[in-house]
Amino acid sequence: MNSVSLAVETRNLHVYYGENHVIKGVNLKIPPKSVFALMGPSGCGKSTMLRTFNRLIELNADARVEGDVLLFGRRVYSPETDPIEIRKQVGMVFQYPNPFPHMTIYDNVAVGLKLNRLVRSREELDERVEWALRKAALWEEVKDRLDDYPSNLSGGQRQRLVIARALAMRPKVLLMDEPTANIDPVGTQKIEELLFELKEDYTIVLVTHSPAQAARVSDYVAFLYLGDLIEVGPTRKVFENPEHELTEQYVTGALG
Numbered sequence: 001m002n003s004v005s006l007a008v009e010t011r012n013l014h015v016y017y018g019e020n021h022v023i024k025g026v027n028l029k030i031p032p033k034s035v036f037a038l039m040g041p042s043g044c045g046k047s048t049m050l051r052t053f054n055r056l057i058e059l060n061a062d063a064r065v066e067g068d069v070l071l072f073g074r075r076v077y078s079p080e081t082d083p084i085e086i087r088k089q090v091g092m093v094f095q096y097p098n099p100f101p102h103m104t105i106y107d108n109v110a111v112g113l114k115l116n117r118l119v120r121s122r123e124e125l126d127e128r129v130e131w132a133l134r135k136a137a138l139w140e141e142v143k144d145r146l147d148d149y150p151s152n153l154s155g156g157q158r159q160r161l162v163i164a165r166a167l168a169m170r171p172k173v174l175l176m177d178e179p180t181a182n183i184d185p186v187g188t189q190k191i192e193e194l195l196f197e198l199k200e201d202y203t204i205v206l207v208t209h210s211p212a213q214a215a216r217v218s219d220y221v222a223f224l225y226l227g228d229l230i231e232v233g234p235t236r237k238v239f240e241n242p243e244h245e246l247t248e249q250y251v252t253g254a255l256g
């Protein structure tokens with residue numbers, strides 16, 4: 001696949017926090033309309049890597065990025081590239097479900113559309129909010145209480161609300177940083193099922209420290225260890241026939 005047909009590509013990507021070298025020359029090719037998992041033990045650089053894809057890493061004054069990240073062939077770190085534009089194309093969901101507590105369920109989904117003036121009428125806004133909530137598999141559970149506040153929702157519902165908020169902006173890529181780490185098993189299962197539907201339209205990059213989750217939901221998986229990319233490939237291949245001893249230890253639970 002050439003760069004334009006890849007959703008995300010990293011070329012010799014390095015990240016430093018001050019003197020601390022945390023991503024060490026990583027080359028990745030992430031095909032569109034798939035779930036791509038970044039897995040590895042705590043501190044190996046998964047979140048850091050994810051944050052380079054939408055330039056969120058730049059909010060950290062200590063961080064320095066070298067090498068390239070390409071989004072559908074476009075250089076994310078080129079001086080001509082506007083980080084705000086990149087963040088519109090690349091949605092992000094974090095480990096803690098973080099809907100805005102003082103906004104209604106409806107407004108949580110509508111807020112980005114309003115701020116960016118992406119719709120012209122209240123009717124269009126209603127349609128887009130419903131569309132996003134349906135896409136996030138939440139509509140049936142909240143359609144009669146759109147004016148409620150998210151504090152009344154379960155953790156899993158709140159996370160799906162945040163996913164709806166991201167989807168409302170119609171991103172091409174959705175970055176998810178351990179989206180089920182703080183969700184109960186039933187909520188986790190719903191979010192994992194949702195990933196299967198979302199990948200029909202979006203590219204999903206999922207950070208997880210759980211090899212079991214990566215095996216359940218991803219099409220491709222990359223294993224990071226201490227900032228090095230140890231192995232990457234189709235998930236089945238990596239789990240059933242890993243090339244590296246370290247990968248084998250990690251997927252069998254021997255590495256922690």
Ligand SMILES: Nc1ncnc2c1ncn2[C@@H]1O[C@H](COP(=O)(O)OP(=O)(O)OP(=O)(O)O)[C@@H](O)[C@H]1O
Nearest residue numbers: 017022041042043044045046047048049060062209
């Ligand atoms: N803001 C920061 N300043 C300095 N060092 C950082 C910062 N954020 C992360 N690090 C360091 O960079 C390395 C990679 O951290 P990162 O959070 O990317 O790993 P991770 O694999 O996502 O870990 P976890 O699963 O625990 O979230 C770690 O050694 C961490 O201590």
